[in-house]
Amino acid sequence: MDRLWAHTQQPDKHEQWDVRFTGIRYMPQSKRGVQRFRYMTRIGFGVRIEGTGETRERTDIRTGERISTLRFGSDQRLSLIREGRGYWKYVPQDGYIVFSTQYDYVTRFGLAGRVFDKFLFRPLMGFATAWSFDALRLWLEKGSAPAATIGRALIHYGCVLLLALLWAYEGVVPKLLFPEGGELALLKQTGLFPDQEASMLAWLGIAELGISIATIAFHRSKRLFAAQAVLLVLLAAAAFVANPELLAAPFNPLTLSVPMIGLNWIASRTVDDLPRAIRCVRKPAGRTERKATRHGFDL
Missing domain, CATH: 3.30.530.20 (START domain)
Incomplete structure (x- = not known):
């Protein structure tokens, strides 16, 4: 007391x-x-x-x-x-x-x-x-100490917000609004969904938007961040398999996936003992x- x-x-x-x-x-x-x-x-x-x-x-x-x-x-x-x-x-x-x-x-x-x-x-x-x-x-x-707790919370919520915004952007802009900007052509090169690429790309965009929402709703789940890191690796690998020339591009899936994986790692490391x-x-x-x-x- x-x-x-x-x-x-x-x-x-x-x-x-x-x-x-x-x-x-x-x-x-x-x-x-x-x-x-x-x-x-x-x-x-x-x-x-x-x-x-x-x-x-x-x-x-x-x-x-x-x-x-x-x-x-x-x-x-x-x-x-x-x-x-x-x-x-x-x-x-x-x-x-x-x-x-x-x-x-x-x-x-x-x-x-x-x-x-x-x-x-x-x-x-x-x-x-x-x-x-x-x-x-x-x-x-x-x-x-409160200063450490508040600092950890700011870092955690900052990473969560950035991840949510990136997933939402990747789902809405290149897949739902402007699929002809390159995402549709990339999906066609994989040959996985013949004649269904447009609809599949739209579903992928909706799924990424769902991940954005889940990132905020379940931001205290370490499993969520681990699953996102694995998914990012798979998406980048699929893109490079479909078009190896992407590795030479100044902005390619690697430049996006690696920072997002880093954000997931930081968010998972700061989730403990949050008020x-x-x-x-x-x-x-x-x-x-x-x-x-x-x-x-x-x-």
């Missing part, structure tokens, strides 16, 4: 794992035991959102349960959040700790702000909260609690 409390209540530790904040700084504590703080979040292009808040803690000596309540807000006109409040709750169980949060806020910009919050900002904040909680779990349980927002319970369990918290987050 003390270790978890320190990693969530000390600003220098909190800002390492919580992707919602770039910086958190404590200000002098009041005589009433209220801890004031200042937070900051960079949103890109040199722009940052700043705000202030205050928090108070309470410990139940009998049960060991701790709770940290907070109020926060921003006077910055660019900030969507005008003011909000919430809590962090720490409940010891048999051999583990239930760490939960609930918070809600009031938005700016009238109807436009409420619509933007409902359909984009609030879902992203809920996801970021849950993802950060799991990054904290990895830090405490496995010793994986997962889905590991956190995102919905209240009880009917009464669900009614009371339907406008907030409960993790």
